[in-house]
Amino acid sequence: MSRQVEMVSLEELVPGFHIYRKFKELWNFADIEKEMDRMEVNSDHKGYGAFRLFLCLLVQFMEDLSDRELETYIQGNNHAKWLCSFSLVEKTPDHSVFGNARRRVGTKRLATIFNILRDQLKAKGYMNEIFTFIDASHLISKATLWKERDEAIKEKYEKLNNEIIPKFTKDKQANFGCKGGNKFWYGFKKHASVDMQSGMINKVAITKASIIDSKGMKHVTPTSGAVYADKGYCDKNAKAAAAKRNLHLAAMKKTT
Numbered sequence: 001m002s003r004q005v006e007m008v009s010l011e012e013l014v015p016g017f018h019i020y021r022k023f024k025e026l027w028n029f030a031d032i033e034k035e036m037d038r039m040e041v042n043s044d045h046k047g048y049g050a051f052r053l054f055l056c057l058l059v060q061f062m063e064d065l066s067d068r069e070l071e072t073y074i075q076g077n078n079h080a081k082w083l084c085s086f087s088l089v090e091k092t093p094d095h096s097v098f099g100n101a102r103r104r105v106g107t108k109r110l111a112t113i114f115n116i117l118r119d120q121l122k123a124k125g126y127m128n129e130i131f132t133f134i135d136a137s138h139l140i141s142k143a144t145l146w147k148e149r150d151e152a153i154k155e156k157y158e159k160l161n162n163e164i165i166p167k168f169t170k171d172k173q174a175n176f177g178c179k180g181g182n183k184f185w186y187g188f189k190k191h192a193s194v195d196m197q198s199g200m201i202n203k204v205a206i207t208k209a210s211i212i213d214s215k216g217m218k219h220v221t222p223t224s225g226a227v228y229a230d231k232g233y234c235d236k237n238a239k240a241a242a243a244k245r246n247l248h249l250a251a252m253k254k255t256t
Helices: 019-026 030-037 050-063 067-076 078-083 095-123 146-154 213-219 236-244
Strands: 131-140 175-179 183-195 201-208 226-229 248-251
Touching: 019 078, 030 050, 030 095, 050 067, 050 078, 050 095, 067 078, 067 095, 131 213, 183 213, 201 213, 213 226, 213 236, 236 248
Parallel strands: 131 226, 226 248
Antiparallel strands: 131 183, 175 183, 183 201
8 A cells, every 4th residue: 555645844834824924924033033143152052043942932932831831832833843943854942952042042132132123113113102101010039038037037137128138138139119008029120111002012121129110210211202100100200211301201190
């Protein structure tokens, strides 16, 4: 009995309406590839290349996968193989590769990549910075602080606060934050600006948890237009940040 052999390409297996194909049509990844090429010198990427591993990490973010789940997903999903530039029968990375790739990309290079893609969206009219919404939210650290608390007690400190905690914790940038007068956490604060036309994130910045919202505004202001925010931005810090870029500050006024 003879076997029937059918020739098929990976390109044919990805339908035109698939979201991965739309991503490739929307963004020009050539600029990202150039940025990732700078990582290739003296780098160990197991032969996969920095750019392809970045695409794997992009899939991981979009699909909300762990490193082990990402390994399995790319192995068995032809759409993911296509987006990450693997052939149909090519060996794909195991989970141990992704953590190292993530560390080598780093936060600074990731910010550069984000800005490149954001600027492409602006150039195509998806974002226009006419109306921008700014807000801040908490990022809770996974540290339990029990060990730090015990060490502070041994040193005769009665409690941990932002003055004391740097003496005992390894992460000198994290500290305690408070929002609304009754919501406390240990970690950081995320400041973000969102283009109100598209709902897309324009800028993101991370500060210590103790930095008040209005003081973090300067890190995420748009280049033009009006800025909308809650009453936490109705102070001199927000007004100064808006004035520096000649923005119209439309923050909610505090009740008197």
